[in-house]
Amino acid sequence: MDPIAQKLFDYLKDAIYRPAKAALDPEEIPEDFRDLARGLVYYVESVREVTTLADDIARGELNTSPLSPGNEVASGMKSLQASLRHLTWQTQQVAKGDYQQRVSFMGDFSEAMNDMIEQLDKRRQEMTHEIEAGHEKNEALMADVDKLTAISYRDPATGIYNRRFGMETLEKWRDEGQGFIICFIDLDNLKYVNDEFSHAQGDAYIALAVDLLQGFDSNAYVCRIGGDEFMILARGWDEEPANERMATLRNEMLSINERPETRYHHSMSYGIVAVGQSDPRPSSELLTIADERMYQFKRAHKAERKVYA
Amino acid sequence: MENVFAAPKSHNTFAWENLGNIKEGRGDLGEEMPVLVYRLMQFTMLDILTESYGSEKANDLFRDAGFLAGTEFAKNTLDLNVDLNAFVANLQKALEDLKIGILRMEAFDAETGNLMLTVGQDLDCSGLPLTNETVCNYDEGFIAGILEAYTGKHYEVREVDCWANGDRTCRFRGTVLQD
Numbered sequence: 001m002d003p004i005a006q007k008l009f010d011y012l013k014d015a016i017y018r019p020a021k022a023a024l025d026p027e028e029i030p031e032d033f034r035d036l037a038r039g040l041v042y043y044v045e046s047v048r049e050v051t052t053l054a055d056d057i058a059r060g061e062l063n064t065s066p067l068s069p070g071n072e073v074a075s076g077m078k079s080l081q082a083s084l085r086h087l088t089w090q091t092q093q094v095a096k097g098d099y100q101q102r103v104s105f106m107g108d109f110s111e112a113m114n115d116m117i118e119q120l121d122k123r124r125q126e127m128t129h130e131i132e133a134g135h136e137k138n139e140a141l142m143a144d145v146d147k148l149t150a151i152s153y154r155d156p157a158t159g160i161y162n163r164r165f166g167m168e169t170l171e172k173w174r175d176e177g178q179g180f181i182i183c184f185i186d187l188d189n190l191k192y193v194n195d196e197f198s199h200a201q202g203d204a205y206i207a208l209a210v211d212l213l214q215g216f217d218s219n220a221y222v223c224r225i226g227g228d229e230f231m232i233l234a235r236g237w238d239e240e241p242a243n244e245r246m247a248t249l250r251n252e253m254l255s256i257n258e259r260p261e262t263r264y265h266h267s268m269s270y271g272i273v274a275v276g277q278s279d280p281r282p283s284s285e286l287l288t289i290a291d292e293r294m295y296q297f298k299r300a301h302k303a304e305r306k307v308y309a
Numbered sequence: 310m311e312n313v314f315a316a317p318k319s320h321n322t323f324a325w326e327n328l329g330n331i332k333e334g335r336g337d338l339g340e341e342m343p344v345l346v347y348r349l350m351q352f353t354m355l356d357i358l359t360e361s362y363g364s365e366k367a368n369d370l371f372r373d374a375g376f377l378a379g380t381e382f383a384k385n386t387l388d389l390n391v392d393l394n395a396f397v398a399n400l401q402k403a404l405e406d407l408k409i410g411i412l413r414m415e416a417f418d419a420e421t422g423n424l425m426l427t428v429g430q431d432l433d434c435s436g437l438p439l440t441n442e443t444v445c446n447y448d449e450g451f452i453a454g455i456l457e458a459y460t461g462k463h464y465e466v467r468e469v470d471c472w473a474n475g476d477r478t479c480r481f482r483g484t485v486l487q488d
Binding site: 082083088 | 413415416439
């Protein structure tokens with residue numbers, strides 16, 4: 001082979017198989033072949049830049065720019081780099097929740113990517129609906145729980161608070177260190193009214209007592225703790241004014257006995273105990289005291305009962 | 310003879326409405342024309358401007374014209390009250406529909422407002438013979454005008470890669486200028 005042709009051939013071979021060693025100085029080439037040598041060097045350098053860019057892209061490095069201006073050999077690779085950079089941005093937007101992103105002009109890849117974004121959006125919408133449905137169910141359940149809780153604290157016959165509510169409130173107030181009074185009330189004669197007149201009459205008698213007791217204080221809790229037994233829990237009251245208030249209410253009830261249509265004696269007995277803010281006595285003791293005072297009251301007023309024909 | 314019905318404005322001062330009713334005016338030929346005609350006008354105009362003012366000034370004038378076009382285009386055809394992603398999506402669609410180019414966002418810095426985007430198959434330069442120079446000065450202004458209309462910030466947009474210097478995609482860097 002001609003020595004010049006051999007030199008150019010070797011350079012090209014090195015450029016392909018041993019690129020690090022490939023070297024050619026066009027100035028050493030005779031003038032007739034110098035432009036060919038320059039073109040060859042330019043082409044080899046252009047390809048080398050393309051290879052470097054391809055390696056960078058393969059490593060995921062999308063922001064490098066190893067190209068000389070005007071390297072037309074690299075234009076396809078540069079378009080690929082631009083597409084990947086754009087896809088990176090689009091994927092970041094999708095990751096942030098923008099499911100309106102669409103890829104275009106990238107053939108099958110566009111279709112696959114757009115399908116994926118649509119599926120992600122669909123799944124997100126389904127999950128949103130599921131979460132919303134879950135919230136609604138949860139709210140409905142919570143409403144049911146609230147309703148049941150409310151029911152569990154009420155006496156079904158009168159609608160006022162029941163024993164459970166009364167005892168829990170008492171313990172809660174004690175835990176909070178609050179001062180209040182406990183008033184036990186026993187409705188006199190209820191058994192007699194039930195037996196002699198009817199349970200409907202007995203219920204009316206209870207309803208009348210409830211109306212009366214609720215007038216104790218609008219902030220007090222009136223609880224039915226047994227068939228003919230009630231308890232009032234009231235903050236901001238002391239024993240003496242509470243006794244006076246109960247005496248007033250009892251007198252109101254006794255006044256019913258003066259009405260001509262009244263067929264049985266209306267009366268109630270009560271016992272009050274005041275609970276201090278840091279009262280050392282256990283609740284059971286306080287309840288016993290209130291109960292005892294109520295029975296003392298009942299015994300003391302037994303003789304007052306009016307007898308009806 | 311004075312025509313009292315003629316519009317008082319001159320066509321030498323741009324106004325969006327002076328673009329006229331193209332659909333009606335070109336009932337048979339339609340609203341589209343070959344890119345060749347667009348480039349014929351643009352590059353002959355560049356030639357004459359360069360001859361008169363030098364290439365740097367000619368490029369500046371092209372950039373300024375592009376800016377005016379971008380601002381008016383954004384104000385008259387785009388919804389400027391949506392979030393960035395929706396705005397970019399709308400812009401992409403508008404540029405595709407009008408066959409201006411394929412816009413692709415590569416990076417956006419939410420803090421500074423700086424961005425990098427590419428325009429593929431660009432109306433101005435795709436397929437131009439290689440000259441080792443960036444030629445999309447009109448595009449630079451056009452993009453800056455759009456960005457300014459949307460963000461209210463002053464942008465300097467420069468083409469960092471151009472088809473005419475061997476890249477198949479034109480890449481633009483937009484930098485917010487501090488007032």
